[in-house]
Amino acid sequence: MAVLETTARDQRASGEATRRRKNARRTTNPYSPAHRGDAKLAWVLIAPALVGFAVFAAYPTLRGIYLSFTDFAVLSPPEWIGLDNYRQLLGDEVFWSSLGVTVYFVLLSVSLGLVVSVVTAAVLHRITSSTVIRGLIILPFLISGVVAGTVWWWMLDSQLGIVNIVIKAFGGDGIQFLTSRDWAIPSVALINVWKQMGYTAIIIFAGLQTIPATIYEAGRVDGASELRMFRTLTLPLLRPILALVVVLNVINAFQVFDIVSVTTKGGPANASNVLQMYIYSKAFGQFDFGYAATMSLALFVILIAITFLQMRLLRASESDTN
Amino acid sequence: MTATATRRRRFSVGKGFAWAYLIGVLVVTIFPFYWILRTALSDNYALSADPASPLPVGFTWGPFKRVLGLATTQESIAEGGSGASIEIGHFLVNSIVYATVSTVLVVFFSTLAAYAFSRLHWRGRNLMFSLFLTALMVPGILTLLPNFVLVKELGLLNTFAGMILPFGLFSAFNIFFLRQFMLGLSTEIEEAALIDGAGRLRVLFGITLPMTSGPIFTLSILGFIGMWNDYFWPLLVTSDESVQPLTLALAVFKQSSPQAQPDWAGLMAATLVAAVPMLALFMAFGRRIVNSIGFSGIK
Numbered sequence: 001m002a003v004l005e006t007t008a009r010d011q012r013a014s015g016e017a018t019r020r021r022k023n024a025r026r027t028t029n030p031y032s033p034a035h036r037g038d039a040k041l042a043w044v045l046i047a048p049a050l051v052g053f054a055v056f057a058a059y060p061t062l063r064g065i066y067l068s069f070t071d072f073a074v075l076s077p078p079e080w081i082g083l084d085n086y087r088q089l090l091g092d093e094v095f096w097s098s099l100g101v102t103v104y105f106v107l108l109s110v111s112l113g114l115v116v117s118v119v120t121a122a123v124l125h126r127i128t129s130s131t132v133i134r135g136l137i138i139l140p141f142l143i144s145g146v147v148a149g150t151v152w153w154w155m156l157d158s159q160l161g162i163v164n165i166v167i168k169a170f171g172g173d174g175i176q177f178l179t180s181r182d183w184a185i186p187s188v189a190l191i192n193v194w195k196q197m198g199y200t201a202i203i204i205f206a207g208l209q210t211i212p213a214t215i216y217e218a219g220r221v222d223g224a225s226e227l228r229m230f231r232t233l234t235l236p237l238l239r240p241i242l243a244l245v246v247v248l249n250v251i252n253a254f255q256v257f258d259i260v261s262v263t264t265k266g267g268p269a270n271a272s273n274v275l276q277m278y279i280y281s282k283a284f285g286q287f288d289f290g291y292a293a294t295m296s297l298a299l300f301v302i303l304i305a306i307t308f309l310q311m312r313l314l315r316a317s318e319s320d321t322n
Numbered sequence: 323m324t325a326t327a328t329r330r331r332r333f334s335v336g337k338g339f340a341w342a343y344l345i346g347v348l349v350v351t352i353f354p355f356y357w358i359l360r361t362a363l364s365d366n367y368a369l370s371a372d373p374a375s376p377l378p379v380g381f382t383w384g385p386f387k388r389v390l391g392l393a394t395t396q397e398s399i400a401e402g403g404s405g406a407s408i409e410i411g412h413f414l415v416n417s418i419v420y421a422t423v424s425t426v427l428v429v430f431f432s433t434l435a436a437y438a439f440s441r442l443h444w445r446g447r448n449l450m451f452s453l454f455l456t457a458l459m460v461p462g463i464l465t466l467l468p469n470f471v472l473v474k475e476l477g478l479l480n481t482f483a484g485m486i487l488p489f490g491l492f493s494a495f496n497i498f499f500l501r502q503f504m505l506g507l508s509t510e511i512e513e514a515a516l517i518d519g520a521g522r523l524r525v526l527f528g529i530t531l532p533m534t535s536g537p538i539f540t541l542s543i544l545g546f547i548g549m550w551n552d553y554f555w556p557l558l559v560t561s562d563e564s565v566q567p568l569t570l571a572l573a574v575f576k577q578s579s580p581q582a583q584p585d586w587a588g589l590m591a592a593t594l595v596a597a598v599p600m601l602a603l604f605m606a607f608g609r610r611i612v613n614s615i616g617f618s619g620i621k
Contacts, residue, residue, distance in 0.1 A: 039444035041522055046438050046450065048431040052491025057457045060468035067468065074471065120347055123340045133344070135608040137351055138615060142600040144551035146569045150576055150593050151354045154361065154586055160373040162357060169374075198351065199615060206616025226336065255463055258553045262573060276463060276554075283467055284558070292467055300464045 067293035074289055085294035095295060097270060098278040099302075101185060105274060106253040109189035109196075113249060114242070117197050121204035122230060134205065137198035145195065145258025152191045153178065153263045184264045184272035191259050196252075200245050207241035208234070247310055254303055275299055358597070361590035362386065366402030369586060385591035389575070403585045406578035408571050409563075410595055417567040417599070419482055420556070421549040424490040429542050432496035433534065437526050439497065440504035441512070451501075457494040462554075470558045480562040485555065496541050499618075503537045504530065540614040543607065550600060572596045 068085055070078035089095055124134065140148060155161050156177035164174045177187040211234065219229045235242075257276040260266060266273035266281070275295065283292035360378050361369065368380030384401050387393040391407030398404070438444070439451050469488050478484030512525050520528070531538075553569045560566045566574075575592050579585045604611060 035443045037522075038442040042438040042442040042444040042447065045434040045442075049435040049454070049492045049497060050450075052431070052487075053454055053457060053494075055472075055491075056469055056488040057460065057465060057492060057494075060465040060472060061460055063468040063471070064464050067471075074474070116347075119343065123344050127337060127340045127344065131609050131612055133348065134612045135604065136348055138612060139355065139601075139604065140351060141615075142547055142551075142604055142611075143597045144553060144569045144572075146551075146553050146573050146576075147593050147597050148354075150572065150589060151358055154584075154590060155354060155357060157586075160370060160586065162374070165374045194350070194354075202612060202615045203618070209616075251461060255461060258569075261553075262576060279463065279467075280554075289467060289471070296463045296467060300461055303461055304459065 064293050064296060067290055068297045070290045070293075072290040072293075073287040075287075078290065081290070085291050088291060089294055089298060094270060094273070094278060095298075098273050098275050101271070101273060102254060102256075102275045105185050105189050105192075105256060105272075106250055108186060109192045109253050109256075110246065110249045112189065113193045113197055113200060114246060116193065117200035117204055117245075118238075118242070120197065120201040121208055122234070124201070124205050125208040126226075134202055138202055139198070140195045141199040143195075146262050148191060148195045149259040149262035152187075152194070156187060156263075178264050179268055181268055181271040184268065188256070188260055188263060188272055191263065192253065192256060195259070196249065200249065203245055204238065204241060207238055211237050243310065247307055250306060250310070251303055254299065355597075358590045358594050361587055362594050364587050366585060366587050370583075385585075385587035386595075388585070388588045389591045389595060398588075401585075401587075402583065403588045404578050406575055408575050408592055408595065410568075412563075413566065413568045413571040414599065416565055417550060417569075420485055420552075420565075420567050421546050423482070424486045424549050425542055425545040427486070427490035428493045428496060429538055429545060431491055432493055432500055432541070433531060433538060434526075435497045436500035436504055436534075437530055439501045441509070441526075441530070442522075454492075454494050454497055457492070458498070466555065466558065473559050478559075480560050480565055482565055484559050485565065488555070489549070493545075496545075499541060500534060500537055503534060507533055537617075539610065540617055543611055543614050544618060546603075547600070547611075568596050568599075 067078060069080060069082060071081045071084070072078035120137065124137075155163050158164055158174055158176050158179060161177075163177070168174055175183055177183050215233055215237070216229055219233060224232075255276050256274050257280065260272055260274055260277050264272040266277045276299075279292050279295045279299070282288045282295065360376070362385050363378035363381055363383070365380030365382050365384065372379045382401075384393065384397075385403075388398045388401060388403040389408050390410055393401070393403075393407075398407075435454075439447060465488075473479060473484040473488070476484070478487070507530075512529050515525050515529060516522075550567075551569060552567070553573065556567050556570050557573075560570065563571075572592055576589060579589055
């Protein structure tokens with residue numbers, strides 16, 4: 001979820017909290033009976049989470065790293081093969097084309113999604129506070145990627161799909177949305193934007209509501225246009241929330257699977273074979289778990305790098321404005 | 323024309339555009355839901371003859387009957403179906419069990435941990451908390467395959483335990499979110515209760531937990547939606563219909579449809595059936611869901 005952005009924010013917050021607590025400790029009696037027995041209770045309370053963390057988060061992460069150096073087909077024990085998987089990765093054209101396809105998908109779906117959701121949030125904020133309208137806008141977020149993919153698979157069908165019928169009615173040529181190389185990824189990205197846009201817009205809308213109206217008064221007195229005020233006042237104030245939303249959407253988009261698997265299945269001819277799709281087919285189609293683990297690790301490294309880059313850019317532009 | 327009049331006119335033109343845009347967005351958002359319904363109530367053959375009709379063509383309940391297994395295989399094939407059906411009640415129960423149990427468990431355990439991190443004084447607290455937070459950095463894809471191997475080794479493939487445990491015990495985000503909220507709460511009442519001799523657990527369940535009900539609801543609703551719609555993890559660890567959730571059933575049903583001439587009406591009926599529980603949840607809690615989502619971004 002709110003991954004890195006919140007982590008950074010938390011470090012600041014927890015720093016404050018520790019400071020506060022240190023001060024508190026200085027004034028209260030350190031031998032106070034109030035905290036006797038705290039440690040025992042604390043370990044009991046975190047025990048379930050600790051087990052979950054150790055067994056299903058930490059252990060699999062380390063094991064994933066280990067498996068990436070092995071030949072492993074699940075049924076027999078993993079066999080250490082050193083860097084072979086990594087060598088294979090460097091020479092695997094399908095992997096690099098998958099990476100390219102995924103990056104193309106991420107760029108399209110995150111940028112388009114961001115523009116539409118910022119405009120939608122601003123429009124909502126400006127003209128209506130109706131919860132019903134906001135509710136309708138998040139409807140696609142509530143349904144699964146499988147449902148969303150299936151519906152659009154039908155609506156984008158080249159013969160009977162309503163979208164092509166409308167395009168043809170206006171004199172256009174029918175588009176092979178999900179079955180042509182050029183359109184497969186843009187189509188999947190559009191479906192993803194349709195599904196996620198409302199969710200992003202509602203988060204941005206909530207951010208807009210926290211901006212006090214008094215900020216705009218000076219601008220209004222100066223006769224600045226609404227668009228100008230939006231650009232010079234609203235957007236900079238929204239930057240932290242936009243950064244959060246972009247990081248979240250990028251991370252999610254890199255791991256797209258459901259929509260692709262019910263619409264294009266990665267086709268035609270790998271044109272929409274996104275990374276998670278390829279990793280899945282390696283692991284469960286060819287039982288090459290070692291290599292699948294290597295690719296997962298590569299995806300992880302890419303995500304970390306991108307997130308840090310985004311945070312860096314964000315911090316740089318923050319210090320510009322201050 | 324005075325300056326104010328110009329401004330007012332520009333103002334209302336802008337408002338007109340804004341409404342036009344918003345209505346456009348709403349139409350695109352909602353139209354597919356209508357199209358599901360319209361197609362699901364149509365006859366497959368009439369549909370291919372008149373695909374553009376805005377209303378159901380050759381109105382029939384046939385697709386729903388096919389999907390729910392109320393039609394015989396012959397009837398189903400005669401109507402353009404594959405003869406496959408979805409035992410909806412059964413998959414619905416699986417989805418409810420999977421989503422409810424994992425959500426309730428993870429929110430409950432996260433609340434306990436958040437209390438330990440925000441209220442109790444113990445050695446190793448900050449270390450443990452930072453350790454937990456590192457889990458936020460790890461994307462699902464890195465842990466999913468090894469977790470599949472682990473669940474297989476534990477002999478838990480095709481069991482609810484195998485589906486739920488990896489998500490039901492620990493969520494770094496939940497713990498972090500609840501801890502932040504608890505740190506922001508005033509502790510006066512809790513301290514008073516402690517001085518009066520109430521035990522820590524009584525304070526936790528009697529005072530802290532009720533005061534945290536807002537964020538607990540937020541995390542529950544978002545968690546429930548996420549688990550209900552989850553497809554990838556159940557795809558990995560279940561192959562047996564006895565535990566598969568609705569998302570998988572729909573995907574299997576879609577695959578069983580003939581590729582050359584898919585049973586569109588039946589597929590849309592199945593899609594609608596799969597979406598209805600979420601739509602019902604939305605009817606019941608719409609306002610709170612909307613507020614929860616907004617809140618989750620700001621916190």
